[in-house]
Amino acid sequence: MLKGFLTGILALGLGASVMAAAPAQADELAAIKKAGEMRIAMSGAYPPFNFVNDKNEVVGFDPAIGREIARRIGVEPVIVTTAWDGIIAGLLAAKYDTIVGSMSITPKRQEVIDFVGPYYRAGRAVFVPEESSIQSLDELKGKTLGVTLGETHEKWAREKGGWDIRTYKGLPELLLEVQSGRVDAIVVDNIPVRVAMQKNGAKVRQLDTPDIEGGNVAVGIAIRKGNPELKAAMQKALDDMMADGTYEKIALEWIGADIR
Structure with missing residues (x-):
């Protein structure tokens, strides 16, 4: 995945009603800690990165990374699955706190959301x-x-x-x-x-397509804009995972290789 972004705000389903649902507010890290949980969104249809197993559990590389970040911040992870074509609209409408779903970092997306990471590269x-x-x-x-x-x-x-x-x-x-x-x-x-x-x-x-556009893309973790403390806390958790071997262990389990 890498997970995509349709051109323009309307293609995202981000009408005025959605934008009105996500007013500017104080940094959300404190609110997440007060609630004691972090709601983490993904499609659940992108194996081996995120998928639903035969026990109806959402598993894979993405939920493992998301759960570990939540744990290091000191809250419980809550995995939310939703259709990919409306996932950014759901984030802006505060239906969840973050997207850890193999989303590629693009200039168009960076106009409306912020990214932690990248946490892997693909093409x-x-x-x-x-x-x-x-x-x-x-x-x-x-x-x-x-x-x-x-x-x-x-x-x-x-x-x-x-x-x-x-x-x-x-x-x-x-x-x-x-x-x-x-x-x-x-x-x-x-x-x-x-x-x-x-x-x-x-x-x-x-197929052999050495010059294809998008052949080497950074993949990040999406959060709403205006949250520098949340972004810093999540980035530190991710950096620490990469430094202490936790990231590599997760990657080897689900992907079979270190994909940083």
Whole structure:
């Protein structure tokens, strides 16, 4: 993921009513500590970074990082799952305190939210069925491309043009669609698909696209603007995790590699 941002405030679903719901206020760190909990949002549909297991628990790299940050701040983590295409609107409406959901840091997003981190780096990649004869982006012209609704990959695909686009809720659906041949290719973050290939035997192949836009992207933790104390506390927790080996342990457990 890396998780995307549709162009413009309206594409985010951020109308006047949402902006009015999030007035300027004092730094929220004190309020979070008083409440004794931090509400952490993610889609729950982006394995291995965040997903729902067979026990109906939200697990993965992102919730593990979010829970550890909350613990180091001294509060209980509360994981919230929500649709990706409205997740920033939910943050601005104060439905949760932060987004730890594999969100790429972009200038457009930085106009409306702040970021802690980055906490890992990843990149855009294009995958086709393992047996596909397609070898390049040019050969996808006129073909059908699958993307996750609201990701930067969708924005990139629409701006580049030349193919039919189908949108889905998340990576599990995309992998099913491309392996079944219902789409000719999918545009996604490279790390989770590589993990799916290793762990689950996903029958897909990555195209060689060395010059693709977004091939090396910083991923951050989103908070509302105007919270320097909260941002500093979360950044310190993240930095300490990276320094003491906790981050690497979490990354190895869920991703199989240190992805800083």
